[in-house]
Amino acid sequence: MNVRQCVRAMAAMLLVFLSCFLIFPQEGAASPVSGDVQSLPELQQPAAPGPWNWGDPVPDTGREWTVIAYMDGDNNLESFALSDLKEMEAGHPGSAVEVIALLDRAKDYSKAIGDWTGTRAYRLKKSAGEETINSELLFDFGELNLGDGAVLEAFLRETLRKYPAKKTALFMWDHGSGWINMANDDDAPGTQRTTDEITLDEFTAALKSTAPLLPGGQLDLVFFDMCLMGQAETVTACAPYAKYMVGAPPTIPGVGMDYAKALPLFRGNNSTADIAAELVRTGVRGFGENGRKDGAYTAFNLSKADEFLTAFSVFSNKLAEKVPSEWANITRTIFYSQNYGGRGDYLREKNSLSSIDLRDWLSRLRKIMKSPPSAEIEKLEKALGSLIIAAEKGPMLTFSRGISIYVPLRENNMRSEYAGLEFNRRTGWISTLSALYGKQKEEGMVPPxxxxxxxxxxxxxxxxxxxxxxxxxxxxxxxxxxxxxxxxxxxxxxxxxxxxxxxxxxxxxxxxxxxxxxxxxxxxxxxxxxxRLDPEGSQKKWEEAAxxxxxxxxxxxxxxxxxxxxxxxxxxxxxxxxxxxxxxxxxxxxxxxxxxxxxxxxxxxxxxxxxxxxxxxxxxxxxxxxxxxxxxxxxxxxxxxxxxxxxxxxxxxxxxxxxxxxxxxxxxxxxxxxxxxxxxxxxxxxxxxxxxxxxxxxxxxxxxxxxxxxxxxAENPEITPRLEETRRTGAGRLPGKYATFGSVAQRNGQGPILAPAGNVLEIGQPGKMGKNVFPVRSRLGDQQAVEFVLLWEPRGLPILTAYGKDEKSGEYVPSERRFAVVQTEGNSYLWTTFDAYTMSKTLMMPLDDLNFPPAFMEGSWKGNDGSSLELGRGSAVYISEKGARMQGNPSVRDNMLTITPRSGTPVSLFFGFNQQSDAMVATFLDTETAVIYSRTSVPSPQPTPQPMPQPMPQPMPQPMPQPMPQPMPQPMPQPMPQPMPQPQYQVNLTGVWGTYMNGQPVIMQIYGNQYQAWMNGMLFEAGYFQVQGNILQGQTTTGEVFSRYLYVDPSGMVFNLTDPYTGISVTYQRMQ
Incomplete structure (x- = not known):
């Protein structure tokens, strides 16, 4: 017997000793040592006040719930424990709900609320005060070891005796590491260890011991406000002793649950299932309100645990049969699945958490294995659908899907004590893992x-x-x-x-x-x-692409x-x-x-x-x-x-x-x-x-x-020479009105050039959001303007980040980052920006008389596609490359020219000038293609001073397609640029494509003329489309009709969709 076991044995004997000798018999009652012990009502006679006897039971008249909060703050979470206890006081739901909290504080982490140390039990009362605990102190224990399962058992037993209710909830609050341990106590009397923790076996022993004291022999709800406890192993351990469970598969922010909003859920006639589900939503919403996007909770119906365990056992056995031929792909799916210990978790060997998202892993198995156990996975998914009644997550957790499981990558990550868990006894999970590890050692040890x-x-x-x-x-x-x-x-x-x-x-x-x-x-x-970027050779069926x-x-x-x-x-x-x-x-x-x-x-x-x-x-x-x-x-x-x-x-x-x-x-x-x-x-x-x-x-x-x-x-010739000036003058140069120039395909098919992109940006002066935050209105032609803000960051490599306002949350979320440098020449200047992901170039040219002199367009022009323009003060003639002639009235707004004939459809184009070469480049709105025009008559006067030359008719090197959407050009490798021949629109878009929208990752999977799109791992749109020329038209499954301009890189690795009404363009890059 080790020291810890000896201490616990002595503690147990002491409890027996106290129960025998410290009970004072009433006058005329039989002596507890001379009479029949069984004749005494169990736990009903009051003992002398002491650590685990708080006096007579409080009658349960009208008491619907007793909420038992076990709060081990004897560690670096102390300040969060104090704030959460105050939240509980603020959110106390009233007399129908009893809230009893056991709080253990640390010695050094927080000096708030009196800076006392040790462990105290409180009967919580509603209070809005922030500086003191205003609840009833039941007992001051001095220092207790809340990492000892015996303390949890004693607390449960006394609370259930003192405050019986129709329903009971247990809140476990502290650090958690899944099945490995919970409730880390840094000052743990009774043990020689630096930190003591409650193991899952110790936790279930406490539940088992106190279950007979509960109506129906079960807790109604167990809530783990801890990291990593939303695990299959934890669910299995709790199922015999509780009806519902709420836990978090990932790590969670220290702020934890918003108890001011959570406790009122226990008031009224809400069912336990509804309370559990709403706890999930309340908690994740609270994380978001605290600026955190990395939290998650899941609610489980534990009556469905047997069904889940049966399905998992069948799946495990079938997977074991696949190990001899599929061991390599199975290992890959384990490594790349959502790992709640981080991608390098396996490097910790035995100390690894090895906790991966179960449903994410099942999905990868189905896709990556050559012969997956599809029927067994489907039945297991169905069982999980019954087990999980609610799951919410923050947007950071793209592949978190509600429940985790212990899956060590290799044998050196496996903990020996796992063999004794109820989950393993019910499913034989270690047997499957052992078979996998055997194949890894047998065939996977040749170094590449x-x-x-x-x-x-x-x-x-x-x-x-x-x-x-x-x-x-x-x-x-x-x-x-x-x-x-x-x-x-x-x-x-x-x-x-x-x-x-x-x-x-x-x-x-x-x-x-x-x-x-x-x-x-x-x-x-x-x-x-x-x-593996080409989906054409994939044998997977479209209907499997879930x-x-x-x-x-x-x-x-x-x-x-x-x-x-x-x-x-x-x-x-x-x-x-x-x-x-x-x-x-x-x-x-x-x-x-x-x-x-x-x-x-x-x-x-x-x-x-x-x-x-x-x-x-x-x-x-x-x-x-x-x-x-x-x-x-x-x-x-x-x-x-x-x-x-x-x-x-x-x-x-x-x-x-x-x-x-x-x-x-x-x-x-x-x-x-x-x-x-x-x-x-x-x-x-x-x-x-x-x-x-x-x-x-x-x-x-x-x-x-x-x-x-x-x-x-080497030095970057486009960026480095302009850095010093940009950092010095950039913020002052930003406000103004700009025409944008970007890469546009030529109508004659000779590849893209720098040409007017159509968007006009009006950048205002910084306001209340900060000196480097600029309001922006972006407009394409006559369409409605789009408003957003630009954040200017001059430190390091100067960056402009666009933030759009999320309509639901009201928050500004980043949508695009661009490296930006300013170039000046005399009184004129322009901005050159580079997409921080693709390095695609965009120029911002001030819309002023220097760069866009009003009379410069007048005269005759010949285009490099065979078309021609004749522009006068009140009339205009446009002759297309096919000889069709249009005459009408010209009107100019910013850098958009519209020719409106007496009958027929107007022609609109965006223009820019190169006054030194007496040339004009135009982008036609209807085709989104560019034409370079040379003057054939009536030279224009040259304004003074000279404007900044516009580098319009130069061929554009193309940004590289990428295998996955990384929002910044990381030295993380990116694939190669593709050659740019003529635009091709008869192209097969089948594959997996990625982009970002409003700062969120979007994945689109296309098969033929069908598509499905996911944002943050959740399906949000699906439908059908067809391509005619450079127009993509389609309809969503909800009936919404849409039309977009389409540009496809001939390499098949990139395509672009532009909304003809807003001018907003989205570039998709092939991922598979």
């Missing part, structure tokens, strides 16, 4: 080869008509690498070649140093996508894999507004399109030293949306959300390597949190040296590494 890492400019390989993968391109060698080079004639790309069988993942780390022989710092790294998870599960083919990506050559810096430090940005999760992470440590006066943390960064706003700590304990891993303090210090963990490729982790320079940190970008400095570290790992865990040759970094 990283054959080569080469730099160059892509050129389509001879004989390839439609390039689809890196293998379809040769590289024209480069002597140097240019950052953000997609618009340049010699763009910089890298090709990594992996080779062998059973490859689980590929990796690239982008690093730079002062010179070729120095130590290199990785500024960003990424898990790479495979080349979701998009297969597009997010890379499968490297056995043999040779050639991966081609753009080299962004960007540095990521963490800034507090006064100071910036270098970081390693980690793009490791191909299933999360919205975030990347930064590893490091954090400390403030309440953390008791530095704690390991992971910052989660939004890839559209580049703001930090969460900080999560991962602290190993004696029995597992304590994961918690940390709320940073202004005096807190974050210190990044930098990855470095030398010429041998051996990685090491170095603690970087610290930075004070202050008013908040965000990430800014800079280009790698010219003259420095870039190298790429390539890695690959087999299914079984064998790896290989190769370091690329060193490459000198």
């Amino acid at each position: 080869r990283v054959v080569s890492i080469d730099f160059g400019t892509p050129k389509v390989r001879a004989g390839v008509a439609l390039p689809k993968t890196g293998a379809d391109y040769d590289l024209l060698p480069l002597n140097e690498v240019t950052p953000l080079s997609a618009n340049l004639p010699r763009s910089s790309y890298v090709k990594l070649i992996f080779e062998d069988r059973a490859i689980l993942w590929g990796y690239a780390g982008f690093a730079y140093a002062d010179g070729p022989q120095g130590e290199y710092t990785i500024v960003s790294d990424a898990v790479l996508l495979d080349e 979701d998009i998870s297969d597009a997010m599960t890379p499968v490297f083919r056995d043999g040779r894999n050639e991966l081609l990506y753009q080299v962004g050559a960007l540095i990521h810096l963490l800034s507090n507004g006064q100071k910036s430090i270098l970081i390693t940005a980690r793009f490791r999760d191909v299933s999360d399109l919205m975030h990347f992470t930064i590893d490091g440590t954090y400390s403030d006066p309440q953390t008791r030293g530095e704690v390991p943390v992971e910052l989660i960064v939004d890839t559209q706003s580049y703001s930090i949306v969460a900080m999560t700590s991962f602290v190993a304990t004696e029995n597992g891993m304590a994961i918690s959300d940390i709320s940073p303090r202004p005096e807190g210090i974050f210190r990044p963990s930098l990855l470095k390597f030398g010429s041998d490729g051996n990685l090491r982790v170095v603690s970087g320079e610290g930075i004070q949190w202050g008013e908040g940190l965000d990430v800014i970008l800079e280009m790698m400095p010219a003259g420095k040296t870039l190298r790429i570290l390539g890695q690959a790992e087999s299914i079984g865990g064998a790896g290989a590494t190769l370091v690329s040759p060193p490459m000198t970094i």
Whole structure:
């Protein structure tokens, strides 16, 4: 017997001792030692006041509910425990509901509300006060170990005796790690461990012991306001002792449940099922109101647990039969499924959480396995549909679908104690996992080869008509690498070649140093996508495409894999507004399109030293949306959300390597949190040296590494010379009215040029939202204007971020980020912006008399498509390329010319001038194609001073298509640019496509003329369409008719849809 067991045994004997000797018999009553013990009513005679005897039972007249809150705040969550207790007082529903709370405080974390320590039991009363606890103190225990299941049992037993009710709910509040443990107590008397926790077996033992005291022998509701408890194993453990359960599959923000709104749900005649479901909605809504998008809760009907366990057992047995032939694909689906411990969780070996989303995993199995157990998965999904009565999540959790399960990636991640869980006894789950691990060791231990890492400019390989993968391109060698080079004639790309069988993942780390022989710092790294971009060869049926998870599960083919990506050559810096430090940005999760992470440590006066943390960064706003700590304990891993303090210090963990490729982790320079940190970008400095570290790992865990040759970094000629002026004058130059120019296909089929895009932007002066926030009205022709705001960020690489207002929440959400530089010449200037994802270029030309002189258009013009224009002061003649003549009255609004004939349809075009070459470029509204016009008569007067030349009729290098929508041009590899021949509209769009709308990831799957679209993993639209010329017309399944202009890149990797009424364009990029 160990020390902890001895202590618990003595505690149990002491309870027996007290029950025998401290009961005072009433006058005339039989002695408890001389009479029949059974004649005494159990738990009804009051004992002397003491730790677990609070006096006579309080009659249950009118008491519908007793809510029992077990709140272990003896750790870094103390401040949240105090605020939640105050929320409970504020939301107390009244006399029909009893709320009893056991609160354990910590010694050092919070000084609020009297700064007392120890453990107290309260009978809560309604109170709006914030500085004191105004509820009835039942008992002050001194220090208790709430990580001991015996304390939970004693608290339950006494509360049930003292405050019986028709229904009972148990709230468990603290850290949680799924089945591994819960209720971490840092000051735990009675144990020699630094931190004590309640295991799942200890928790169920407490429930089992107290169940006979409950009406019907079950709790009505168990609510875990803890991380990671919405797990199949937890559901199974609770099912015999409770009717409903609410828990969170992922980690949750420290603010937890909004109890001021949650407790009133227990008032009235709400059913327990309704209360459980509404707790889910209330909790996730509360996270959102606190600015957090990473929370989730699920409500379970535990009466359906047996049905679920039976279905899972059948599924598990069938999956075991598939292991000999499908072991590699099964392992891939485990690795790439939504992992609630993070993508690097498996590196913690036995300390890994290994908690993945069950329904997401089932979806990936169905898509990735060659012969999935489809019937068994379908029955299991049906059982889950009955088990789960409500599930809500924040938008960060794209693939979170309501329930998690313990699935260690490899044998070295498996915890031995799992074998004793009820879930395993009922399903035999370990047997299936063991079979999988055996195949991993038997066939998955051959290390893959990283054959080569080469730099160059892509050129389509001879004989390839439609390039689809890196293998379809040769590289024209480069002597140097240019950052953000997609618009340049010699763009910089890298090709990594992996080779062998059973490859689980590929990796690239982008690093730079002062010179070729120095130590290199990785500024960003990424898990790479495979080349499975072409859906034509897929045998999967359209009706099976229930979701998009297969597009997010890379499968490297056995043999040779050639991966081609753009080299962004960007540095990521963490800034507090006064100071910036270098970081390693980690793009490791191909299933999360919205975030990347930064590893490091954090400390403030309440953390008791530095704690390991992971910052989660939004890839559209580049703001930090969460900080999560991962602290190993004696029995597992304590994961918690940390709320940073202004005096807190974050210190990044930098990855470095030398010429041998051996990685090491170095603690970087610290930075004070202050008013908040965000990430800014800079280009790698010219003259420095870039190298790429390539890695690959087999299914079984064998790896290989190769370091690329060193490459000198060159200056970007379009951006670098303009940076200083842009940072100095950019904010003052922004307000004004602009015509926009972008890449437009030519009507004569010779490829796209810079031409008027049609949109007119009116940028106002900054107002109450901040000195760098500018209101914008965007209008296309005569259509209704669209309003949004632009955030100007001059630090690092200057960026303009567009924010649109969400109609439902009223919040501004990022929709587009563009690198932006201003170019001035005399009194004239223009803005050049580059899409931060595709690097597509847009010019913003001030709509003034310098750039658009009123009389410049007058005269005769000949177009490069064969058309002609004659423009006078009151008349205009347009002759099309086919000879059709139109005469009418011209009208000009901004840079849109409309010719209205006496009969027939008007012609509208957007125009721009190059006064130095006496040329005009026009984009026709009806076809969205451009024509370059040269003057044939009546030269125009030249205004003074000279305006900024407009680079309209120059061929445009094309932005690269990407295998998945990453909202920023990460040094995360991007596929190659495609050649731009004539626009082609007779194209098969079948495949999986990705984009962003209002800051949310959108995935569209097309099969023939049918489409389905998902936002944040949820289906939101489906329908049919047809293409006629460059017009895409369709109808949704709800009956809504729509029409869009269509432009398709001939490579088949990118297409663009433009709303003819609003002018809003959306670019989709092929993911599969």
